[in-house]
Amino acid sequence: MPSTIVILGTGGTIAGTASDPSDNVGYTAAQRSVGDLLAAVPMLAGRPIEAEQVAQLDSKDMDHATWQRLAQRTAHHLSRADVAGVVVTHGTDTLEETAWLLHRVLAPSKPVVLTAAMRPATALSADGPQNLLDAVTVAQMRGARGVVTVVAGNVHGPADVRKVHPYRTDAFSSGDAGPLARVEEGHLRQHRDWPDGPAMGLGRLAVDPAEWPWVEVVTSHAGARGGGIDALVAAGVRGLVVACTGNGTVHHAVDAALQRATHAGVLVWRCTRCAGGVLVGDPALLSPAAAMSPWQARVEMMLGLMGEPPAGG
Ligand code: ASP
Numbered sequence: 001m002p003s004t005i006v007i008l009g010t011g012g013t014i015a016g017t018a019s020d021p022s023d024n025v026g027y028t029a030a031q032r033s034v035g036d037l038l039a040a041v042p043m044l045a046g047r048p049i050e051a052e053q054v055a056q057l058d059s060k061d062m063d064h065a066t067w068q069r070l071a072q073r074t075a076h077h078l079s080r081a082d083v084a085g086v087v088v089t090h091g092t093d094t095l096e097e098t099a100w101l102l103h104r105v106l107a108p109s110k111p112v113v114l115t116a117a118m119r120p121a122t123a124l125s126a127d128g129p130q131n132l133l134d135a136v137t138v139a140q141m142r143g144a145r146g147v148v149t150v151v152a153g154n155v156h157g158p159a160d161v162r163k164v165h166p167y168r169t170d171a172f173s174s175g176d177a178g179p180l181a182r183v184e185e186g187h188l189r190q191h192r193d194w195p196d197g198p199a200m201g202l203g204r205l206a207v208d209p210a211e212w213p214w215v216e217v218v219t220s221h222a223g224a225r226g227g228g229i230d231a232l233v234a235a236g237v238r239g240l241v242v243a244c245t246g247n248g249t250v251h252h253a254v255d256a257a258l259q260r261a262t263h264a265g266v267l268v269w270r271c272t273r274c275a276g277g278v279l280v281g282d283p284a285l286l287s288p289a290a291a292m293s294p295w296q297a298r299v300e301m302m303l304g305l306m307g308e309p310p311a312g313g
Pocket of ligand 1 (some may be wrong): 011012013015029047057058059060091093094117118264272
């Protein structure tokens, strides 16, 4: 039985430090190494765990080169016969985007568990060590598979996970679906099956990150104007994800600009800017992003465009 767990560090608040232990917001993210994070959880000592620093950044600054490297290192370790699962320590801000990317590219048959913290490692009551322990627990769980997020005792699937709070330690939600499982004192209370899905394959990310297709998220709102969309099209954007009002509606000025964008060959998908729920209507007419957040849809569209032959080729 494979038993090794590999922890890949990418930075975030879980690796952050502040000069004042009572300060939960005035800290610098991505200061402690993944080895230090592991050492802060004494219960993990002596277990077959390896730690590797893939990046050291605040996840608000997550970039395509880091995604490429993280996906490659994750796939590398998953392919090892002795590895049971991979844990990724990550910032909370863009965690759901990374989860979706890894899910769509790898859809692994072993567990890949993303974890994070809302308080820095120096906090009086830091949440990172417990989250890391829970993440390793899930990664070691027999039968576990797929890309999941473990924060505050909740296990979220990659399709549903959203950061819904800027401050509370329980900052993630799976919305209407609810968490896939809960980790309670080292035991898993599972509500739904592990995530599955066809993998696009790591080859999808083989392109130089500087060449990944440019896809932007635009929003419809009161008083919206179409000039920003026209400027993006003129600047060479390949795709637009529209965070629409309600059930996929857009301001008439945005609608006119989107029609001009479509006419110019730009791919346009609609999803809702509402925090919960999905677009509802005739499935045949709905956008491919109907059930996605705008940020997930951006990843999905970009991956789709990366699978297309280059223009003129
Ligand atoms: N800005 C931080 C990050 O995403 C926030 C966090 O980790 O909670 O890396």
